[in-house]
Amino acid sequence: MAHTFSPSDVSRIIEMAWEDRTPFEAIERLYGLNQPQLIRLMRAELKSGSFRLWRARTSGRATKHLALRSPEICRAYAPGQYKPR
Numbered sequence: 001m002a003h004t005f006s007p008s009d010v011s012r013i014i015e016m017a018w019e020d021r022t023p024f025e026a027i028e029r030l031y032g033l034n035q036p037q038l039i040r041l042m043r044a045e046l047k048s049g050s051f052r053l054w055r056a057r058t059s060g061r062a063t064k065h066l067a068l069r070s071p072e073i074c075r076a077y078a079p080g081q082y083k084p085r
Contacts, residue, residue, distance in 0.1 A: 003031070003032060003033060003037070005031070009031065010041070010045060013027060013031055013033065013038070013041065014041075014042065014045060014046070016030075017038060017042055017054065017058070018054060018057075020057075020061065024038060039055070042054055042055075
């Protein structure tokens, strides 16, 4: 099933995918993209070097998978991440 997203949705999906504490399951719950579909979207939307950096960053990262995540982590972002400017 092909997903059609607005440019703002694609931007938000990419932002969530780059965030260390946003698990893949949250992206799937909000946008219906499982991990392989997200990888395809990221490959299509990012430059090849950026895609490789993202894959290296997310591969094996426990915070990107709810099953591997420590139960002590109950938030999706770091406390200082969204400070007012």
